[in-house]
Amino acid sequence: ACMDGLDSTRGVCVLAATNRRDVLDPALVRPGRFDRIIKVELPDVKGRERILRVHAKKIPGFQECQGVDEKRLGSLGKGKAVDLSAVAAVTRGLSGAELEFIVNEAAIRGVRRVSAKLRDPKVNPASVKPNVEAIDFEQSVKDYYETRRPGTGAKMSDLLSNVLGK
Numbered sequence: 598a599c600m601d602g603l604d605s606t607r608g609v610c611v612l613a614a615t616n617r618r619d620v621l622d623p624a625l626v627r628p629g630r631f632d633r634i635i636k637v638e639l640p641d642v643k644g645r646e647r648i649l650r651v652h653a654k655k656i657p658g659f660q661e662c663q664g665v666d667e668k669r670l671g672s673l674g675k676g677k678a679v680d681l682s683a684v685a686a687v688t689r690g691l692s693g694a695e696l697e698f699i700v701n702e703a704a705i706r707g708v709r710r711v712s713a714k715l716r717d718p719k720v721n722p723a724s725v726k727p728n729v730e731a732i733d734f735e736q737s738v739k740d741y742y743e744t745r746r747p748g749t750g751a752k753m754s755d756l757l758s759n760v761l762g763k
Contacts, residue, residue, distance in 0.1 A: 639692055646685035648693045652700040653681060656707075658728040677730050679703075684734050695745070699737045706733040 613631055615621065625631055640648060653659050662678035688696060707729035714725050 639690060642685050645688055645696055646682050648696045649681045649684055649700060652697045656704045656729050658726055677728050679731050679734050684738065687738055699741050702737040703729050703733040706736060
């Protein structure tokens with residue numbers, strides 16, 4: 598079979614991707630067309646941690662820690678240090694793009710927090726360094742669930758409260 602615009606399909610391999618296989622026309626996925634289905638699952642906790650790390654390391658001044666406080670199991674970090682394994686644990690079911698969004702939002706929160714300090718005339722601007730803290734990640738995760746995943750916001754707030762002891 599030929600595709601529109603191609604004189605020959607020799608050496609041509611066509612790939613497609615969708616998040617909604619259920620809405621594809623059955624004629625499109627019958628044998629001889631798009632007949633190979635490769636399902637890519639959402640990342641597990643280790644995969645989420647690796648994805649978070651890839652994006653977080655791009656943030657200037659980012660500090661990572663692991664298992665900061667044994668008494669507060671699941672804490673997302675302490676002060677300036679962020680426990681990405683804890684962030685990964687509370688972001689079950691999120692895709693790589695969603696995790697990148699959370700990291701970016703945390704970075705924006707960090708910039709806003711630092712810029713607020715710079716408005717204080719008593720603060721020496723040279724002493725203020727941009728950084729992303731655990732609180733920025735906590736708030737980004739909470740806000741993500743409240744705004745992007747309707748109906749899960751209250752549950753995520755409860756989870757963060759229980760996990761973080763707040």
